[in-house]
Amino acid sequence: MDEAVNEPAVVFEAAAKSYGPVRAVDGIDLTIHRGETVALLGRNGAGKSTTINLLLGLDAPDSGRVRLFGGTPASAVEAGRVGAMLQDSRPVARVTVRELVSFVARTYPSPMPVAEALELAGLTEFADRRADRLSGGQAQRVRFAVALAGNPELIVLDEPTAALDVEARQVFWDAMRAYAGRGNTVLFSTHYLEEADTSADRIVVVDSGRVLADGTAEQLKRRVGGTLVSFDLAGGPTDGLSLLPGVTSVEVRGDRAHLRSDDSDETVLALAALHAVRGLEVAPVSLNDAFLALTSGNAPFATAPPGVTPLDVHQTMETAR
Ligand SMILES: Nc1ncnc2c1ncn2[C@@H]1O[C@H](COP(=O)(O)OP(=O)(O)OP(=O)(O)O)[C@@H](O)[C@H]1O
Known part of the structure; x- marks a missing residue:
């Protein structure tokens, strides 16, 4: 040896x-x-x-x-x-x-x-x-x-x-x-x-x-943080969303708000109190979200062949915005 x-x-x-x-x-x-x-x-x-x-x-x-x-x-x-x-x-x-x-x-x-x-x-x-x-x-x-x-x-x-x-x-x-x-x-x-x-x-x-x-x-996924909470704004305000309990980041795409939260129960309760629960979805952060959060702000990826979860150009651009 x-x-x-x-x-x-x-x-x-x-x-x-x-x-x-x-x-x-x-x-x-x-x-x-x-x-x-x-x-x-x-x-x-x-x-x-x-x-x-x-x-x-x-x-x-x-x-x-x-x-x-x-x-x-x-x-x-x-x-x-x-x-x-x-x-x-x-x-x-x-x-x-x-x-x-x-x-x-x-x-x-x-x-x-x-x-x-x-x-x-x-x-x-x-x-x-x-x-x-x-x-x-x-x-x-x-x-x-x-x-x-x-x-x-x-x-x-x-x-x-x-x-x-x-x-x-x-x-x-x-x-x-x-x-x-x-x-x-x-x-x-x-x-x-x-x-x-x-x-x-x-x-x-x-x-x-x-x-x-x-x-x-x-x-x-844990490093990037917890859970994604999204809901339809239905014309409602976006001001103050970042101040809700648990919320660590806010992204608005079209008429939908996407909140990253490290305490989704508290975030959802606060949204309910604001009657902002239309189309409410609560989902764990995906590896895709984690990856994009880790590498955001740089050049986008090439698109992948069918059937693969790609690090897609549009998603990357959207997150970087
Ligand atoms: N022989 C080389 N001469 C000059 N630049 C190079 C050479 N090889 C790599 N680079 C540059 O070094 C950087 C890293 O390239 P590398 O090929 O290691 O990346 P990669 O992650 O494997 O990319 P891909 O997923 O596209 O294969 C790039 O900016 C690339 O243009």
């Missing part, structure tokens, strides 16, 4: 990376323990891919440092302890799925048996198909099998489901969870809150190259 067994899978210590004037990663401190599944969540240009490139040793930090399993990224990658699925990988022409995964497996010191990698990635039935003649979802699972080939303890996925439909995404996440369920560590980047919420133990929100928040989905 060249390092203590309990070394975390990933440690960033004040890591920074600039491209010219752009501080793509602006001093990130982050520890990921073995066995965790962590989502790196952020809008376009937040610094997710640069963070992943630093983690994999594809780029070196200008300052600070990155350690994997107590050593350098390069040594962890060479030893096959890290598998990666990056955004720009293309299928290889004229080889079968099994041939491709076998070829990659042979480049590692102690690879995963090929049949096992195919099984984990849900590809057993496609093993003899040509790797360049598959659907988008199947091709993505081939990339996953390739990432598994070295029998890694940590897998890093940069927006793994960006081009997939709802069903293909579910199949993909099932495969990923099977891998994580063996006690492995997963870090994936995404724009999609739904994926972060359902597939990660922990969410790290990045914006402008910094960690804005780090915790479970529940912790992020």
